[in-house]
Amino acid sequence: MHRTTITQARELLHSKKLSSVQLTEAVFARIDAVEDKVQAFAHLMREKAIEQAKAADARIAKGEDLPLLGVPIALKDLICTQGSRTTCASKILDQFVAPYNATVVNRLQAAGAVIVGKTNMDEFAMGSSNENSSQHPTMNPWALDRVPGGSSGGSAAAVASHECIAALGSDTGGSIRQPAAFCGVTGLKPTYGRVSRFGLVAFASSLDQIGPITKSVADAATLLNVIGGKDKQDSTSANVPLPDFTKSLSQDVKGMKLGIPKEYFTGGMQPEVEKAVQESIRILESLGMQTVEVSLPHLDYAVAAYYIIACAEASTNLSRYDGVKYGYRSAKSDNLVNMYENTREEGFGEEVKRRIILGTFVLSSGYYDAYYLKGQKVRTLIKQDFENALEKCDVIASPVTPYPAFKLGEKMDDPLQMYLADIYTISANLAGIPAMSIPCGFVGTEDLPVGLQLMGKHFDEANLIAVGHKFQQATDFHTKQAPI
């Protein structure tokens, strides 16, 4: 029963065929059985979860109906949970307990969700493999010697191995979509501002967005309904209407225009990945969508602009970790500056330091205009590319990653190569548009999952959900089970 989707779990719970306590216990039994191998979690909240499940059962017995009542959900460990640790997989926050819940946590709880635990990640969401966790790496449930992707690799691996029914991740440059693609699950990065980030530990504030990682597009719609919408605690959350996204599940896609960006199909990806993506586009055509070629001419500059902007923002956001107000403090210091320097040297991991250095450099006196300002201007060009392309179509289809999940350790020596693999995902963050990854095939002798990316206009998650759901009704890639 741990293999259920949110939709299936709701049916079982409300028809009284299954209690939330039974479902939650089944999820923990699954965790006990596979977590040694997958290591998807940073820490579990077993006792609280069972209490929440009991409370949910009592409410179901009274006939209450809430979107997630009694459904076990996992949270990436940079989403603050009052009274239990939020570590960001960093030594510097190893023992940090947030004094309040993130808005998304309050919304999940108001919708009746059971929170099973916090998932592992790349430290401060910086990385594409989960190898940058200060605790332990997470393994890909499809091939345990491979990475689950990152930075929300723990959330994607937990969903793929059925250690939760669904999860939340965060996406700054692909951190929901790339691990969803690597783990064969569905991942949705909503429009910038769609979901409140109050209580999300900040990485790059002009790019970060929280979103669902699920076993189906239908589940992503349910979760987005719960977590989306204006929040007065987050002034960057957008004051726009929140539609009922589950209504998009019955929307027809016939006659809708599917944009194919020519720059994304110039041989940059593994041939088998390209074949899977192309075949998926044929499937969408067979469902009545009309393909049109579009152009995103500044694609080649996206990685450079992104790493300038993301690292600049990270270097300022992470200046708060100084050993004074919370978190880790180095014991070997004799003056204040020394204490800052030692604390940060001992508390941060390699990739975080690398990005702080790059970010500090591009913002430093004499280099600001040449790098940071230039990056912000190129961001404008990339955003305009998408505005122009999305005038010609409703949804853009593209690959998520150039290749499937790689082996642990394979790419750790060359940070630039790791960054370049983000080419297909980061533009959506720079443009602020919604983007979703759905399973679209399996490649290689190990049958590793591949993702198809759907991107849309600002606040038009509804069309992504409509197209993604129709695709999943016509295919069974998303119901294939990882061999674990």
Add this chain to the structure above:
Amino acid sequence: MDIERVAKLARLKLTDAEKDRFSKQMGTIIEYIEKLNELDTKNVEPTAHVLGLNNVFRDDVATQPLTDHEPINDSPAHSKGHYEVPKIL
């Protein structure tokens, strides 16, 4: 990149091995990002906010704090309601 200057600005005390490694890696990364100079951006406005959101105001009304949690208790060193730090001068 003058790695020692940047590390000082970032308040990071790097080891010699890290200085060597990061210097080399930064060289490669910066060379790559200079690719942006191929683009003429003279007449392009920088993007500060993707949705063009401007200042967001709310009424200045006092509300209850979120929790009764005392933030100072999160500090690794504090006493009598004050943060403790090593000597400054």
